[in-house]
Amino acid sequence: MVEEYGPVTLYDSEWLRGNLLKDGPFRGDLPAETRADDGFFPAEMLPEGKDVVIARVDLGSGARADAPADSRVLVQSLILAATFPEDQHGWELYEGYIHVADGACGWKVFSLLDEDIDARMPYGPMDITAKRLSEMAPRVAPHLASGLANVSGVVDAIGWWKASGVQPPHASVLLDVRILETVATAVCGHGQTWYGYLDAFHKNSWIRRSMTSELFDVVWHARDDLHGWSPQEQEAITTIHDKLLRHRNWESRADMAQVAVELPSLAAALPEHTLQHRRTAAAAHRISTPAGVRVWYTDLENRWTRTLGRLRLVRNALAHGGPVTAAAAASVAPVVHQLAGGALLSSLTALAEGTPVADQHEAHRDRCDAWARDRLSGSTAYKP
Structure with missing residues (x-):
């Protein structure tokens, strides 16, 4: 009370x-x-x-x-x-x-x-x-x-971030990039660009999150079209699906290490020639060997470079009054919103723990870079 x-x-x-x-x-x-x-x-x-x-x-x-x-x-x-x-x-x-x-x-x-x-x-x-x-x-x-001075900068940016989430794509992109500019200055000083900060601090975090998201989506959609399958198939798929996903307070989560182990069983339980089977089998094969994980990392790294380049072009066109289609802005708005949120989370964590903001961002970067080096070493299969 x-x-x-x-x-x-x-x-x-x-x-x-x-x-x-x-x-x-x-x-x-x-x-x-x-x-x-x-x-x-x-x-x-x-x-x-x-x-x-x-x-x-x-x-x-x-x-x-x-x-x-x-x-x-x-x-x-x-x-x-x-x-x-x-x-x-x-x-x-x-x-x-x-x-x-x-x-x-x-x-x-x-x-x-x-x-x-x-x-x-x-x-x-x-x-x-x-x-x-x-x-x-x-x-x-x-x-x-x-x-108030200790919290105003971070809290103002969090307010901008929440506002950008309900804005049209054009306005959302500009607002989220403004957040990244603010964070980049706080972390790196005035000599660093927002896109340079992203490439240095968030590339491997984005790749890691993308891998997790793709595997989660495979499990999440495994039960699509369930009603068209046999009772035995429905029971087997539902058992594995419910074992991997946990629902709590409007959120769904999964233990990604367990997902990696169970993907072959899930693929085997799904009816052949279905989209769900093909997606699950492909994901299971991709993470089954160190070489497969390394190829996946490289594919996502190339996608990151293209996405960041497209984001720069869209933002610059918007900032200078150039023509930008709604589709172009919408294609990058979710990405930059997620990146801005991740940057703010590190800044907020630093505030809550009473540590320098740059130290918190560097620690997050170093953890993700170490994870990437392990994936590229060719000696281990997928680890979340």
Whole structure:
């Protein structure tokens, strides 16, 4: 009902309103400003409803030009940083506030920018936000207390990243490249380009993720057209499929090491001459030998070079007003959005762990480069 993260305390709205307005049993746990005998606190103004959370921000002592605005930044910082990158939508922040200082109280009526929020936002994403917040917020909170400057750059970029995810491709590409420019400067200094940073820090990470994604998709689609197969085939395929995939909180995951082991069995269980069998058998063969993995790596490396080159061309054309088709922008928008998100995740991890941002990016790069060297050595088969 009450969770404290540095200067920000979160209250369940029903719990808070119940204790404030209905003389609930936990009035002793309420904020001091709501219980002052000689003060006035407009509790009736607090928004109510399912999944409404009230944030209280303690800004300490000292004069501020705009205390409500500073409070809003801290709350946004906590939510954005703690829920990135899993939750791209989730909670919506109300407009409005109640400001108490030196016994005086001022307020602005609470309202949602999108009045149809209840109609369009399922509660599942809100639940994901709450879960992620409980996991990450304790790591982020200490940095909120030290001041806005420490978090503003990363949090602003996370806000841009979430905004770019719902923009048309043209705008999305420009916004995500702007994020990469910001990260590249923070990591490498002003002498590095955004595309140079990507090639140096993210190529092998992208290749590794592409391998994982392709194998995951093979398993995910193995049951396509299941209804057209025999009962025995359906049972065998479903058993392996369900063994490999785990579903939790709107997410599906797989142990990729186990996927690599089970792919031959899955291919054998699938009916011959089906698309699913051909895809699964090809994937199993590709990762069965070190030479096959090395060829796969080289193919993806070439694809990376082409993709990065196309992204540069599209971005430059957009930035300089040149003609860019919607299809061209759409072809690179998902890639650059993913890359920008990965770059921000390393920066956020550095913030949460209190380490230099460059060190975190370099550590991630070094892990992926070591993985790539192992794949290219020709001495090992596929390892995720």
